[in-house]
Amino acid sequence: MSGTKPGRQLLRQEVVDGIKRYILEERLRPGDPLPTEPALCEALGASRSSVREAVKILDALDIVEVRHGHGTYVGRLSLSALVESLTFRGLLSPDDDFQVMADLVDVRELFERGMADRIVSQLSTEQLDALDALVATMRETGAREGHGFVDADRAFHALLVAPLGNELIGQLSMAFWDVYTIVAPHLDGFTQADETETITAHQNIVDAARAGDITGFMKALGEHYAPVRRRIAEARSRR
Amino acid sequence: MSGTKPGRQLLRQEVVDGIKRYILEERLRPGDPLPTEPALCEALGASRSSVREAVKILDALDIVEVRHGHGTYVGRLSLSALVESLTFRGLLSPDDDFQVMADLVDVRELFERGMADRIVSQLSTEQLDALDALVATMRETGAREGHGFVDADRAFHALLVAPLGNELIGQLSMAFWDVYTIVAPHLDGFTQADETETITAHQNIVDAARAGDITGFMKALGEHYAPVRRRIAEARSRR
DNA sequence: GCAAATTTGTCCGTATGTATC
DNA sequence: AGATACATACGGACAAATTTG
Numbered sequence: 326m327s328g329t330k331p332g333r334q335l336l337r338q339e340v341v342d343g344i345k346r347y348i349l350e351e352r353l354r355p356g357d358p359l360p361t362e363p364a365l366c367e368a369l370g371a372s373r374s375s376v377r378e379a380v381k382i383l384d385a386l387d388i389v390e391v392r393h394g395h396g397t398y399v400g401r402l403s404l405s406a407l408v409e410s411l412t413f414r415g416l417l418s419p420d421d422d423f424q425v426m427a428d429l430v431d432v433r434e435l436f437e438r439g440m441a442d443r444i445v446s447q448l449s450t451e452q453l454d455a456l457d458a459l460v461a462t463m464r465e466t467g468a469r470e471g472h473g474f475v476d477a478d479r480a481f482h483a484l485l486v487a488p489l490g491n492e493l494i495g496q497l498s499m500a501f502w503d504v505y506t507i508v509a510p511h512l513d514g515f516t517q518a519d520e521t522e523t524i525t526a527h528q529n530i531v532d533a534a535r536a537g538d539i540t541g542f543m544k545a546l547g548e549h550y551a552p553v554r555r556r557i558a559e560a561r562s563r564r
Numbered sequence: 565m566s567g568t569k570p571g572r573q574l575l576r577q578e579v580v581d582g583i584k585r586y587i588l589e590e591r592l593r594p595g596d597p598l599p600t601e602p603a604l605c606e607a608l609g610a611s612r613s614s615v616r617e618a619v620k621i622l623d624a625l626d627i628v629e630v631r632h633g634h635g636t637y638v639g640r641l642s643l644s645a646l647v648e649s650l651t652f653r654g655l656l657s658p659d660d661d662f663q664v665m666a667d668l669v670d671v672r673e674l675f676e677r678g679m680a681d682r683i684v685s686q687l688s689t690e691q692l693d694a695l696d697a698l699v700a701t702m703r704e705t706g707a708r709e710g711h712g713f714v715d716a717d718r719a720f721h722a723l724l725v726a727p728l729g730n731e732l733i734g735q736l737s738m739a740f741w742d743v744y745t746i747v748a749p750h751l752d753g754f755t756q757a758d759e760t761e762t763i764t765a766h767q768n769i770v771d772a773a774r775a776g777d778i779t780g781f782m783k784a785l786g787e788h789y790a791p792v793r794r795r796i797a798e799a800r801s802r803r
Numbered sequence: 804g805c806a807a808a809t810t811t812g813t814c815c816g817t818a819t820g821t822a823t824c
Numbered sequence: 825a826g827a828t829a830c831a832t833a834c835g836g837a838c839a840a841a842t843t844t845g
């Protein structure tokens with residue numbers, strides 16, 4: 326008689342809601358510790374299995390973070406779930422997987438072009454110098470095979486939207502960048518980007534921003550994303 | 565002797581990857597059935613607990629969909645995980661929860677203003693009529709308490725970005741709309757929107773779009789989002 | 804309408820891996 | 825090194841939901 330009366334809703338979902346409520350009512354912050362599994366079992370009236378499955382769900386959403394042998398903590402609330410979900414969508418779509426990529430790039434470009442005026446006007450001298458340094462890094466590590474190039478590219482676009490003071494745009498921008506770089510290598514007939522062309526495009530973006538030239542800034546952004554869009558279209562037509 | 569030697573990676577994560585790989589290699593589509601839990605256990609060499617926890621993770625990401633007493637199927641790959649994650653972030657943030665909301669609204673406005681030219685030029689007559697019909701619905705159901713008003717508002721913004729042909733923008737736009745409407749009622753000192761003002765703003769948007777007036781379209785969008793941003797700022801300063 | 808079959812949901816007991824002190 | 829606390833994993837049993845004959 327291991328009594329179990331879910332009545333209306335799944336017990337697992339009640340545990341999920343219970344843990345959420347606990348975090349909210351206790352005013353916990355990311356990194357704060359949560360009760361142990363046995364403690365959650367007693368507090369929420371559920372078995373280890375139900376509690377564990379609920380914790381795994383919250384872990385997948387980065388609402389909770391589990392450290393083996395250490396404990397359970399409030400998560401960082403990142404957009405990691407979005408990356409996972411979109412990445413799989415890009416890998417799965419059999420017919421229009423290139424459309425998924427094209428949509429992704431469109432949104433990234435929209436973020437930077439649509440906020441061009443605010444970006445150019447709010448970029449500090451220090452940030453402009455940092456952008457220049459990242460382009461220099463791309464030049465130096467371009468030949469080698471290390472992660473230096475892609476890391477600099479990622480940091481460049483992160484820094485570009487940083488002055489907006491909009492955390493969501495920054496995190497979405499990076500999430501889409503991650504999905505793109507993960508999915509792209511898995512697509513058939515997808516040609517690699519020309520590094521020299523990429524470096525020049527990034528340099529033009531910084532130069533225009535430093536000159537306060539919004540029109541030139543948007544033009545440079547267009548010349549940065551045009552080759553990306555072109556390669557997607559080419560790979561698509563290659564079928 | 566219930567042997568368990570995770571050796572390198574967590575078994576649960578290997579099961580997650582195994583199920584993903586199965587879906588990809590079998591070229592499954594959303595809605596297609598997956599093997600039963602016992603079958604997955606044997607195929608992946610894991611106990612039922614591990615398989616179930618893995619399935620729950622994939623379910624949270626909408627990569628898999630579980631129906632009690634029926635079976636497990638490939639999920640719809642929606643952005644439901646993003647909604648869950650962002651909603652909780654909005655509810656949790658103790659100090660700058662209003663900043664989360666402001667960022668959200670900024671992105672929604674960016675989608676519509678940044679794509680204004682394409683929206684206005686690509687909206688069909690049928691779509692414009694549908695937008696008018698939705699505004700009419702908002703007028704009629706404005707007084708009553710039903711869901712009619714908010715549903716029409718949601719459908720309006722969904723239809724507005726539909727002609728872009730960018731699924732991602734449409735889904736993100738709706739995800740942010742959902743998060744906003746879920747979180748807003750939980751914020752202290754948050755005043756409700758004035759319905760008459762909202763209806764007028766939406767009508768102006770449709771009218772400008774039908775006239776092909778891009779400038780007027782963007783102006784109408786600005787007048788739609790300005791009150792939202794103002795209410796957020798007011799509630800924030802009220803602390 | 805009922806009963807059986809199938810599948811997921813929940814519980815319990817036990818043993819092992821991991822991290823901290 | 826040992827002890828402790830915690831999450832990880834296993835296996836079996838029963839409950840609940842759904843479909844089917």
